[in-house]
Amino acid sequence: KKDSFAIDYQATLNCLDAARAAGARHFVMLSAFCVKSAERRDPYALQFQYAKKDMEEKLREQDDLTYTIVRPTAFFKSVSGQLEVVNGGAPFVYFDLGSGKSATCNPISEPDLAAALIDTIADESRKNALWNLGGPDEGLSMLQQGELVASVLGKEPKTLGVPIGIFDVIINLLQGAADLFKSEKLEDAAEFGRIGRYYAIEDMLTTDPADRYGKITLREHYERIAIDGQEYDPYTSVFGSKDATADFKATQTK
Template identity: 45%
Template sequence: MSLPPILLLGATGTIGRATLSELLAQGFDVTCLQRKNSASKLPDAVKSVEIELADAKALERLFSQLGGAVIISCMASRSGRKQDAWAVDFQGHLNVLHAAKAAGIAQFIQLSAICVQKPLLEFQRAKLAFEAELTASGLRWSIVRPTAFFKSLSGQVKRVQAGKPFLLFGNGELTACTPISDRDLARYLVGCINAPDRMNRILPIGGPGPALTPRAQGELLFKVAGKPPRFRHVPVRLMDAIIASLSALGRISPKMAEKAEFARIGRYYATESMLVWDEHAGRYDADATPAFGEDSLEQHYQRLIRGEVDADLGDHAMF
C-alpha cells in the first residue's frame, strides 16, 4: 500500500520537529504549513508552504493538490492567553478543518492534551471546542491526548545543578503523571495514519513506567545529578492568594487579568494529575492511562545533565 501525502502543522515545535523526523524516516512525502513571516524556520531541504490560516481559498487550493492527504496537527497556542488560545487552538484549526472537508482530505490527526478532561482554563475550552468540531465533521479523525512532555518536567534541572532545592507544591504528592518523550509521541502520532484501531477515537497516551509524583521526579533528578535530595515546599494557598489578588486587579487592568490566567494555569498543573480521569470514581487512574514507547524520564534527565539536550527548547509551535 502506498503512503499518503502528509500535511504537517506546527512542524517547528519540539513535538512537530520530532513528528517531521519520524515521518521522513518512514518515507512519507511531507509538506509543512508555516504562517507567513514566521520567525521559526525549517531546514531548506524540508518541503514547506507559507500560508495564512485565515485564507480559506489558499488552504483549499493547497489541500486539493494533495488528494488523499492526511493532516497531522501539532499546532498549539504558545502563551495560554485567552485570545491566542481561541485564535489558534480553535479558530486556526477550524479554518483548516473547513478547507480539509472541501478538499476531500482523508484523515485529520489532532494533537490535543489530556488536561482537557477537566476544563477550567481558556486554552482547554478552546481545544475542546475544536475537538467537538472535528468529531462532528464527517472526516476520519484521531485525537491524541498525551499526558505530560519531558520538557514540562525539566524546568528545575538547572536549579538542582546549581545546588538549589527542588520546589514542591504542597507535600509533592498532590499529582502524578506518566510522561512521554517527543520521539515516542511522534511515533504514536504517525502510527495513527490509516490505523483502524485508532480511527475516530480519542486517544489518551502516556509513556512507559509507573506514574511519577513531583516528589518522585525530584528524587530522580537528584539521583541523576549525583546530589543529595533537597526540597522546598510551597503551599497551594499561597498560589490561591496570588490568583485572588491578580484577579481583583484584572478587573481594571487587562495586563493583570492576563497574569491571573497564567497563575491559574500554574495552579492547575500543581494540583491536577495528567492521567486518565475516571468520572464515575471521581479520581485520576494511572492504571487506566495507556502507555507507549521506550524512553524514560530518567534517560531524559541524564541527557540534560550531560548537556546533550537543551532544556530551554520551545514546545509546541504556534504555526
C-alpha cells in the first residue's frame, strides 16, 4: 500500500519538480482509466488509484506549465498472460460475473500509447486536459479474449468460468490474517487480491470514438507473442504460465 503513494504520487511529483527545474513547459502524466473509482470514492477503490488521483489534483494546481493527464484503459500484456497455457491445452480462465458475463476492455499497445503521449505535446487541444485512452478495438470481454486466443493458436476454444465470489473469500482470509498478525506482507497480499478483483469486475472500456487510438489490434498482438514470446504483467497473470507466476513471486520478495 505504501508503495502506491511512494511511486504513483511522490515519485511522479519528484519528476514534475525535476522537469520544472530543467525548464519544461508541458508535463504529461501517465495516469489510469480506473482512477475514476477513486474520484467516485467507490468502496472498492484501490490505494494506487487514490495516489494517482491526488497527483492529478496536484498537477492541476500548477500555474507555471501546462499539462496533459492520460488515462489508458489497460495494456496488452495485462490481457495476455494465458496464451502459453492455452497453447499447452489448458482452458482459458475467466471470472464469471453471473450468466456467463465478464469484464470488458479495449486495451492499447505500448507503441500506440507512446505515440499518443507524444501527440499530447503537439496537440493544443490536449493541453490542460484529461484524455481517457483506449486502443482501436471494440470492447472485448474476458470470454471473448479467450476465444480470440484460441483462434490465433488454431485451437478449439475451451474456457473455464470462475465465480467472482472466490476473490472475496481470499481477500477476507488474507486481510484477517494481516490484522491478526500485524503483517505488512499479508496486507500487501490482500491488496493484490483487491487489485485482481477490481479488474475482474470493472470494464476498462472507452466508448467515445475520440478516446480510441492507434492501429495495433489485440489479435495482432496475440499473433506476435505467439511467435516471439512476451513480457508479463505480474498482477494480472494469475492463471498464466510458470514465467508469469515467477514474475509475480518476484514482486513479493522486493
